[in-house]
Amino acid sequence: MKKNIKHFFLLTALAAGTIHFVNRFINMTADIKNILKAENGNFYDWKNGQIYYTKRGSGSPLLLIHDLNPVSSSYEWCKVIRKLEKKHTVYTLDLLGCGRSAKPYLTYTNYLYVQLVTDFIQNVIGEKTDIIASNESISFVTLACNMNKDLANSIIAINPTSLKELHITTDKYASVKKTLLELPVIGTFLYNIKVSNTNITKYFREEYYARPQLVSSKLIDAYYEAAHMNFSHGKYLMASMEANYTKNSIEHALKKLETPIYVIESRNMKDAIAIADSYKKTNSGNEIVYLSNCKKYPQLEVADKVVEAIDMFLK
Template identity: 25%
Template sequence: MMLQHNLRHGSCGKAFRPRATPPPFQAILPRVSRPVRLVALAAADAGVNPFAATSSTSSSTTQQINPASSSSSDEKYGWSSHIWKWRGHTIHYKTAGCGEPIVLVHGFGLSSFHYRRNIPMLAENYKVYAIDLLGFGKSSKPILQYSMELWRDLLLDFNAEFLGGKPAVMVGNSIGGLACLMVNAASPPDAIRGTVLLNSAGAMNNKGVIGDWRILAVYPLLLLIDFLLSIPAVSAALFNNVRTRDNIRQVLQNGVYRNPSNVDEELVEEVFAPSCDPGAREVFVSVITGPPGPKPWALMSDVKGPLLVLWGDKDTLTPADGPVGRFLKALPERRPETTFKMLEGER
């Protein structure tokens, strides 16, 4: 019982002496400037269908992964791996550190490993939770209709289950950023301490990026791709081509990281391995072909507390001059609690 309480509410034990907790973004800002633009194996950020209108009660089953069977990265990066049963599915997440909670949410096609460089440093001052969203990483990949609402409900239940009533700083990259905005908008004011967006997506796939001439120019092609992906033989061939180690390495080096030296074999393997899981192809298809979901500007009236937006100036997948980047860059003029910071240079 004590173990489950500690896992849920972040108890660090008597031997741990955390530093004084800084303001919500003081420690985050200098630490998230490492590569944060890990995105999909495909060129587009993901999109999904509505799944559930309301959040169901989550399971309370929590288990720390046996150290003997956990990844060597646990010891290397100083985090612990856990599994949690949610709506009958297995959710994998990592924890590290002690203090006020930070919840890290990855982008499409990735996992909590996306934050391997950030977790150890953030854990110096915070209790860090990094989750593998349903359908990604080491979490289950059930065949169902994925949606932003599904992931929003997952994160809301996760916070209720593990944070012990403490307000969280939500940090999200790509579609994880949009998920964090949705969690913020759906949470009571005392549940959110702040929100950080890292090159945030503005929709679940490129079909929802309204106002970008680059997307409008290829919109008919996107619709054709949706049709082709509905054919199992075609989607299987495409997915198997996209998920090869060589292709993953090439995409990471040429399209995701502006500094190719940041792409090592450990990273390639962490992206490749989940693609071999049963259901991975179906998740890929559901995400790519689904409706785009809510737009950031539609959520802003309900977003509470400080909002920090970080954007890499070399990002070509979600460029700062796109409609989402332009909207968020101008947001501080209309919303004083918003800070926009451009991260310059190759990372």
């Protein structure tokens, strides 16, 4: 009996050591191509950690906010920024828990990002701006602009998350997943599996792009690198997202919002028309443009069409 127990603990220690080695190897090699070069930008010393941002071009300010996802970063705007900076002073940032920004061990909530957007506009941009928000980021941008009318002239939402999905709240099962992901060794290992090169490639080919043949290896490498920066601490954001702490109903804010919202929706997305219509019904002042041959990230897949839509709205 004692011999079996000894073997059990020995195998457990060996497995833990192997997992730890795998985690360390991933952390050491993930950014070897150095696609997301931090020297091209600056850092805003926010109260919860340093926020990486860039500032380019000249003209009226325009803030680009990427999708809230631990694999995402401001690299999401790489194909539109050069065209936008010809007419605007374009700001991009990596959200807390993403890319080159800090990834502290804390519970990431929707209101945390409301504070980040508010503080960034007030302390870095210093004046009213136009905001472009991708997917789930529309939730905290909407709430921030509803709470402070001096933040934005307009909001452009690219494939905003459905109002129904944003209404989802946490439960005990989601909290268990959060706790599991936050564990030092096994949690990091599970996170590394979720954001592996294989899984990121799968998401882009099946869910993010309408034409998978356009998905480049450099694009996958950039998202993989973003996910594993800062010792894979993007797991803390993922843990909070799994528990639905980053979601918040915005219907009440949309109804009262004085800042106009323009929606860019991809026809190839599931329930695209229904989602766009729900935003329109909640606030009749919203305008919608539909794009073809693209899915979740049209700013990467059909960049020229997105720039045309943005120019039309901002005029």
